[in-house]
Amino acid sequence: WLRWLNHHLSIQVTHINKMKDKNRTIISIGTEKAFDKTQHPFMIKTPSKV
DSSP states (O other), X not given: OHHHHHHHXXXXXXXXXXXXXXXXXXOOOOHHHHHHHOOHHHHHHHHHHO
């Protein structure tokens, strides 16, 4: 099930990237490792700087 979800999300990211309006940022984190290795203060501060 998780493989299907990852595949589905990657298709969505590819579709969003091909849109003409390029004023966006895509951050993708694997759900299995997101809470193990990500420093949450970094993830909270980074989008506000962009």
